[in-house]
Amino acid sequence: MAISESEPLLQDDTVDGAVDYKGNPVTRSTTGGWRSASFIIGMFYKHIRSQILAFHFSFSNDCHNFFFGEPGVEIAERFAYYGISSNMITYLTGPLHESTAAAAINVNTWLGVASMLPLLGAFVADSYLGRYRTIFFSSLLYVLGLGLLTLSATLPSLRPPDCENNTSVCPSPTQFQVGFFFLSLYLVALAQGGHKPNVQAFGADQFDPSDPEENKSKSSFFNWWYFGMCGGTVISLWLLNYIQDNLSWGLGFGVPSISMMVALVVFLLGTKTYRYCLKKGKNPFVSILEVFVAAARNRQGPSSTTDKESLLPTDYEATEVPVHGSSTQFKFLDRAAAPKNLDSPKNSWSVCSMSQVEDAKMVLQLVPVWVTCLIYGVVFAQSTTFFTKQGSTMERGMGFGFQIPPATLQTFISLSVVAVIPIYDWIFVPATRAFTGLPSGVTLLQRIGIGLFLSVISMVVAAIVEAQRLVVARDAGLIDKPTETVPMSVWWLLPQYILFGLSDVFAMVGLQEFFYDQVPDGMRSVGLALYLSIFGVGSFISGFLISVIEMVTTKDNGESWFSNNLNRAHLDYFYWLVAGLSAIELGLFLYFSKSHIYKNQRRNVLSM
Template identity: 55%
Template sequence: MAASGVSESRLPLLDDTVDGSVDYKGRAVSRFSSGGWRSASFIIGVEVAERFAYYGIESNLINYLTGSLGQSTAAAAANVNAWAGMCSLLPLLGAFVADSFLGRYRTIVVASAIYILGLGLLTLSAILPSISSSGCENTNKIVSCSHQFQVILFFFSLYLVGIGQSGHKPCVQAFGADQFDGQNPEECKAKSSFFNWWYFSLCAGTLVALWMLNYIQDNLSWALGFGIPCITMTIGLVIFLLGTKTYRFVIKGDERNPFLRIGRVFILAIKNWRTSSSAIAIEEEAHGTLPDKSSCQFRFLNKALLAPDGSKEYGKLCSVNEVEEAKAVLRLGPIWATSLVYAIVFAQPPTFFTKQGVTMDRSITPGFSIPAATLQSFVSLAIISFLPIYDRIIVPIARSFTRKPAGITILQRIGAGLFISAISMLIAALVEIKRLRTAQECGLVDMPNVTIPMSVWWLVPQYALAGVSNVFTMVGLQEFFYDQVPNDLRSVGLSLYLSIFGVGSFLSSFLISAIEKATGGDGRDSWFANNLNRGHLDYFYLLLAGLSFAALAVYMYFAKSYIYNKGNRT
């Protein structure tokens, strides 16, 4: 939205100006009249609306697929994971569009409009069954065609929502963090807290969705359950637009496309792979790159300092800054890869955890039972309860010992969450073992539609631990992938964080399909049998716990040797 230059008129006082930022008209901005928590509040508003809409769909989607659309448990879980994976992977494309062409502000506006359109069509697809049943009761062919059209429209709308999120998700948080000046001591501290309270606000929106929308969807109407998120998202976009005049827009340091700039480093390094080490050493000494420890890592990229023909003609070689940017991006790879198992575990609450809850006693009063999907609210409740404790108590205590602004390093925070996540899967396995034993003792193994006399509150610990692990790992990953990339690529950094959960969801879907095929067939009940009383989710959870501990060990190895970028928080 902002221009690349700054007009000479209406400039604030020099000591009042925020370096590297302009307002929506391209003018220099005052520190006290722009940015900060005031601007961040508008941005948080649209993201709360988006999370309300997203979880209003995703949290109960498996019940809609197995109920209204008649899919099997395994097929529905795979479809939920595939859609969630796409929603987390497409932000890479949205980040590319934002950082290379539209900018974060415009991308958020366009993506929100697409999001609203998808939600509107999703609501329409849920209305169709009532239309078809009223006019086609005696014509099976027409009813069948209408149902097929409903399914097509539903999945088209669902993936249109994913496309809208692809531009929305990587930009909103980065744009919010842009409202704080990292070079100012006070704003730097506020920026660190921003990631905590950002996640707190999102979980509050998610909690409302889980309590309100799941009840409406299960007891009143799916059309209403999809329509309310559409209205909420529209209101969120209006709130975001109202804050336009207060926003800070970061000026790009290099007008060249950041993707092409970094990609060129890898291309030149590959072209120069035969270059002698002595030639590279001479060039490194000339640029002064060797004394820095980070410059010695991924040293093969230093070959991009020479042109392919060995000359030093300007325009044919990369600068030291460009090479260091490429190294910073490459350095993220091991952390990204070792977080994938955490993402697989993250995919379980809206799928198999929810299906477990359906089979258990969910009654609160004689005439009222909570929807199974609402149990996911305990993840949000744990986050909302624990985040203030972490931000206001744990961090200050840790800071007094470590002298670090954030108390502990970002990677230590992520690692703690990975450990808690592994423990949550062990507990989930133990609870499932008890559920299966209870079904067997009560003679309900072959009665999947009969409620097992075991309170659904047994599932609360695994949900709560999932929430606590999110406080450490989710928020830590957000801050890590924002801080450890070049300024021009911060939308890409956050999209890389999101892609962890996209790939993790696809891996979860693949794992479910592979296990379903390996353990089912020939009259056998698979681990994910439609009758969960004959399935073995306990085996699946134990498998995930084992994978989690193995991934944690590998993560600790790479985290220990990780070199933080210069000037970024640790």
């Protein structure tokens, strides 16, 4: 019979744990993969334009066929976010007439809040709305926030009058004008919090980890994801900053608003091709909390039982794997599956399945990796602050009277990433795969470790270059002439920017994939939010270090390491300090990495 003969083939093509937009089972041949991820990243296959209205796609799984077309939600979001954050201090000290100190405080506060809000967005997605709906509503909120920012910069009633000609007399904005602006700005931060962790997780969901080819493509997805993100950043830093500084702030905020609207339409066009992951069991946050509560309640009992599975509530399903064994990590949590009294009433707050316990262990073992990457977040913070300040004092001429804007130097990080990611994906991975046999070439923690090492080298090079800049400034007699240009080319900064970009290819992309892949299946958005929080906390740590050093070095009328006169400052000392802290962090990271149990290894233990 024809139907029965084809049935095994259909079953093999079905993707477990996923449905289409109507809730029906999905197949690999008609959904997911690069065909769906292209709508999300914003990289389109060659023949999509001729077929987009038919909603019928016939693509190969060859990611080399990408080209940049309409903006996907990720490229558009990064385009908008960096178009605001990279130049916000200029707007606050310019059209809004804030002092430099007040503007810096407001920018740092906004960036810190924006870096932590993805934890809220991930919680909402994983517990309630799901990723697709959260992305949709966050994109609408993004358009709203950017639209209100455009109005605040365009309408005369929503911004203060310009300063008087050739004077420093500037009328203060009204409370309503300030309130309207910051309401718009924090709407963008809230939208970013719901957008950032879920778009990437939803894109990775389009690849089935149980299929060898799609699992290999998923690793490439994280590379090309960061490639697209850096592409959006480069365009933003060059195009939007120029528009804002030379044409109009209203236009500079309006362009990303329009870009987000177009990207939302593109995202919706892919609705029929997406795979939507099914929720399994109870709320993942409650499930993890139950383990810790049960382990605390059973702390006086045995650390294991011979028949743990018979104790678990019948309506609980933590993972899709059989539940038998237990990993050797965090054995105290095994008490959650071993109640003190076997005759006591069984409930999920007093006895848990071993699958539940292993999920809790999975989350707990992320903590050492997260902590030992925080100084990497400190290094990341320097690229947008002191690296730029260094460049502002150096020769930046490129001929014909054109000078490189200091903030634009950040694009060299993104450009190096854009240049290296194809080499990494097409040369490095196949070459290392031949030796290791791993689909990704190296393990996730090995990739992150290489990136951390490169970040140390980047800070060492930055310290050496800054020390040389100070020598040149002293030899030229510019120690007390901070407004004069130091006769040293800005291209001396290029190595530290390139090294930092290389470290991003390994560490940042590796961290993205690690915190997506190594969390329980129901908490993947939260995993990516934890990854993002590394940079938020890293920024706070950087600010704390600067405050402490400022207080210590200026005691007894001493010269600050961060003096407004950079020719008397000592950024080189600060870079050496960060390099030393990064080296210590790398050592701790290597120590904890040796004991890390990957999710697939943990599941093998459970199946024994």
